[in-house]
Amino acid sequence: MNALRRNVLKGAAGAGTVAVAVAAGLLKPTQAMAAWNKAAFDAKNVGDAMKGLGVSAPADSKDITIKAPDIAENGAVVPVEVTSGIAGTTAIAIIAEKNATPLVGSYNLSGGTQGFISTRIKMGQTSLVRAVVTAGGKSYTAAKEVKVTIGGCGG
């Protein structure tokens, strides 16, 4: 994950200068963060997306649970929930491997926020939905296949 944002998050909970500046209204919370990770989000394959996230060779983990449908009702709105049971989870990234740009969201957690993210994603076709978890400076991963079909009569 972006090192600058990680450091800012570490400081934000305490009496760091950034937190003081935010509290004084001098620096809006979004300004304190680094720019949106364009490289990772524009990546057209999983490998480049991971590189953009600063993640390499994440270990497969059974402590990551992905709750997502077996067959998506509608590829435009697929409910996905990632739960990480790995202690010290600081970030979760969600990747839809066969999307034109696989990285869908990257979530940095701090201050008691649990290893849990629930959201709804778009999927262009059947693919693995992959979660990448960062905990204790290491990366872990798990994936679940979600099928996307084109129905005949739903319209």
Place this chain on the structure above:
Amino acid sequence: MAEPMRIRATMAGDVADVKVLMNHPMETGQRKDAKTGQLVPAHFIQEVTATLNGATVLAADLGSGISRNPYLGFKVKGAKAGDKVSVNWTDNKGDKNSAEATIG
């Protein structure tokens, strides 16, 4: 310009369950307008930040692969009823929106 987002925050034991529904078209830039045949330009939320009593608890980067009218759920341990949760977002055009809720 953007419609207000909705936040629901409730306690489950010592964990605050926070659910947010943002209003945003989340256009990928790949969709063709049905009437004009032209590509609808990319327009999506890029950054979401959530704070608890002023301290940042979530800093997210989103891509256009998040569904229209984004839903986001997260949990914060150690929060308590009466605490204030604030969520704000910025999109790729620089539009912003923010909302606040008290944990019930």
Place this chain on the structure above:
Amino acid sequence: MKQQTIAKLLAGLTGLGIAFGAATALATPEADRQEFVKYYTTKYPNVKLEDYVYGALAFDADSKAQYDAIMEFPPYESQIEKGRKMWETPFKNGKTYADCLPNGGKMIAGNYPMFDEAKGKVVTLENAINDCRTANGEAAFKPGDKNTFGFLTAYMRTLSDGMLMNIKVEGPKAMAAYEDGKKTFFSRKGQLNFACASCHVQNAGVRLRSELISPAVGHAVHWPVFRGGDNLVTLQNRYSGCFKQVRAVPPAIDSVTMNNLEYFHSSLSNGLPMKASVFRK
């Protein structure tokens, strides 16, 4: 007009091979509904009748779980808000919809469509809304219009959430309209030569192409729907869609044929609770 029993009608749909109860000389709408319920619940003893309001979702846990996840915080709440503003904004003369609809518009949707003896025809909830508008000097909404009826009923129908469908068919004229609706439901139509019953009776609970087909009982209680969490579709919009999908020319929304169909079709869901503005794929 000669009354048609469900059994005779289905026998008339050659090749369906459905065994319905013994044909009786005079079938009442309630008897018809019970025939339908018996047919479905015999075929699917493990699906609870109260779950029929979920349609095809009652037959597939994976789909139902997605519905539950989305219904927890529906993405179309702002569209319903539009409807709420429309509902609460007074007309130019200062009156509101609540002033002219029965019970202020609350817990009434299950009574519609109803047969209006004075008018001699079936009246839908949308007709009642338009009557309210014109009685108060406002222009009527165009039938099936998403931006007016769509948003307004997306909110207004939620005021009847929980109400049990309660369609009354009393008197010979009402019965004739009911029978007309029943005839539409059971008549083959379009290039594909399917009746509504071909899919929603014969193939309820099974897949056609990749689609799991819903039973007709439980259909009418949950409209409008938001397809993909976004695209508002009313019940008669859906009838229109079904006609097109069997490659038939759909009757006009709010036509006598469509209103009689809605009258018959809704009565099949009598006793089931309504819930408006739900998610569908």
